Amino acid sequence: MNKIKSVAFTVIVFLTAISTAQETYQETYQDIKEAVYVPINQEIYDTIVALDKTYFDAYNSCDMETQAALYDDDLEFFHDKGGLSTSKPELLMALQNNICNKVTRTLLEGSIEVYPINNYGAIEIGYHKFYNNEEPDAISKPSKFIVIWKQGIEKWTITKVISLH
Structure with missing residues (x-):
């Protein structure tokens, strides 16, 4: 018992x-x-959101000069399907050959979060969609991205990208 x-x-x-x-x-x-996300530093948030727009306007219009200017020379680009790229010239060539006039990116409005990194820059996290211009009926699902921005003396540059699909 x-x-x-x-x-x-x-x-x-x-x-x-x-x-x-x-x-x-x-x-x-x-x-x-x-x-609910609230920016820690509104000025840095506004700067990064504007830089995101500048970069992807250049991406969508095949403005390679602007894209090159925004990428840091010590770039690391992590793509969940394509792997790691550490060559800025090779990445720019791949974008020009495979993306220009073929793919369009749209940001999911309100999805960007920015976190300042003391004595370095900021981390941007958000969601976006990519559309294959050659397949207009294809469905695009939102994907997450993370960008690490370095604040230089005269400008901000992209040092790391994590692209998840």
Whole structure:
């Protein structure tokens, strides 16, 4: 009889623990879902959003000079499907050969978050879509991107890109 009571007690404790863990998870998940991004530094946020627009206007119009000026010489471009590229000239050539007049990027409005990095620059996180201009009926799904910007003496440059699809 004591063994049955012990097993019953263990089952009750276990079920209570699971229930408590589930409630804690749901509360935490709800907090995350309800979290609203507010820029830490509005000036840096505005700067990065403007730079994002400048870069992707150049990307969409095949303005290679502007794109080259925004990429740092010590660039690292991580693409979840294409791998790592560390050559600025090779990346620019690939963009010119494979993207120019073939792909258009649109930003999901309001998706950009910017986090200042002390003594370096900022991290930009957001969502965008890419459209294949040669397949106008193709569906584009939002994908996440992360860009690390370095603030130089005279300008900001892109040092790292993480492109996820």
